Structures are given as C-alpha cells and as structure tokens.
Amino acid sequence: MKNSELQTLANQLRITALEMICGAKSGHPGGSLSAMDLLVALYFGEILKHDPRNPNDPERDFFVLSKGHASAALYAVLAERGFFDKAELAKFRQINSNLQGHPTPHTPGVEVASGSLGQGLSFSVGLALAKPTQHVFTLLGDGELQEGQNWEAIMSAAHFKLKNLTAIVDHNRLQIDGSTDEVMRVDPIGAKFASFGWEVVEIDGHNFAEILHALAQAKTAKKPTAIIAHTTKGKGAPVAENNFAFHGTPLSCDELVEAKKNLSN
Secondary structure, three states, X not given: OOHHHHHHHHHHHHHHHHHHHHHHOOOOHHHHHHHHXXXXXXXXXXXXXXXXXXXXXXXOXXXXXXXXXXXXXXXHHHHHHOOOOHHHHHHOOOOXXXXXXXXXXXXXXXXXXXXXXXXXXXXXXXXXXXXXXXXEEEEEXXXXXXXXXXXXXXXXXXXOOOOOEEEEEEEOOEEOOEEHHHHXXXXXXXXXXXXXXXXXXXXXXXXXXXXXXXXXHHXXXXXXXXXXXXXXXXXXXXXXXXXXXXXXXXXXXXXXXXXXXXXXX
16 A cells, blocks of 8 residues: 555544544543554554464464553454454444453454553563564553563563564653653653664654654564654544543544544545
C-alpha cells in the first residue's frame, strides 16, 4: 500500500476504534488514536510477518501491545486484517466477549494478556530469546516507562544482544493523571535507551514514510532497537487531541460526530 493509502486506512480505523469505545461507553480513546498509525504500519506496511488465516503460524513474527489499554486500536487493526470477523467489534468490552478491555490470548492475533503496565517488554525479551530467527515488536506507552521493570528488560535485551527485538514507544507525553513531565519525567527517553546499549531512532509517529523506514531498519539491526515515536494523544479527534481527560473517557455522541467528520476529510 502507498503511504497515502495507509494514512486513509489509519483514519478509517480511528473511527472504528472510537465507535467501539462509544458503543461500550468505556475504553481509552487517547492512546488508541495516538498509536493507530504505528499499528497500521506494522500490519499493513509489509513489516510484521503474519498470517491471519493461521494466527499461530510457528514462523510468524510477534507483536506485543504492552500498553494494553489501547486495545480498541489493536482490535480494529486485527479485524481489518482478517484475524476475526468485524462483527465481533460490536462486542467490545462485553461480558464473555473475546474482545475484552485489555487484550487476552482468547483473541486471534493476540500473543499475551497485557495491560499491567511495565510487563510487556519483559515478555518480549523472553520471546526474542526463545525465537531468535523471528522478530518481536512491542508497543509501549511513555508513561509506562515509569515502571522499573522496563529498565530491567532494557538492560537484559542489550546484554543478550537481542537484535530481533524492537521496542516502539508511543511518546504522546500524556498519561491518565496529566503530562508525563509533571507526573514523573521520563525524557530523554532515547538517550536512556542508548545508554543501555540500544540502537535508537526518533521519528514522527504520524508520518508513514518515517515509521516504515524505522521499522525496516529495526529488522536488520545488529542490536535491539528503540523507536521513539513522537505522537499526539487523541490524534484525529479535535476534542481529545493533547487532552489527558480523554485517556480513559469515551467521546460524547456530538464529539464522536465531530471526530468522524474530521477523520473523513
């Protein structure tokens, strides 16, 4: 797909994710919207080796959504890619649904239960050690880096020279209680990864040319790679952009209409 087509698809899936969250009257729009371009690049940009018809393909690459609260974005992408019927999206966050508020392996295409922040990268290190010929991508939130377990995993990945591991940081600078600078400053994130021995690339997380180039580079790197993706929380929904109040609050009906109009232009 061309970059312009990827952008159009990402905006369509932003609408899908917002509709899911509004339908459930529960969910996390801010981080789902900021991460959508990154997920679309992985699954539709010929980066992640996967087969929707065979989610457990032993030769697949792995994706771990460490920031599991952005599940609406992941489910929208997986359904569009063909891992399960799109009709399932209407059951988001319902009791006994396969699409719970945070991902679980009951959902085709999901490798691990996630959302307890700080654990996804450690799991990814284990995967990269166990599957040295396959690539492991994990998507983290920047506020999530306040969890100490991440830094043990970062140290381990460098020690074991896990060149098949890529950590993508959705650096939107906001978390549930406010800005990351105010809650607990995590910057300079890139310099910290580099000091542990990682390859570091900083990109515009809404520019598909930059995203795809960084992901392709990561697959041929000689050491673990950290992609620091500078993003906008609530991207595409005017009321939610750079507004931490929409970290875990659905848009109203009127706000959803406004967002859909904006994303359809």
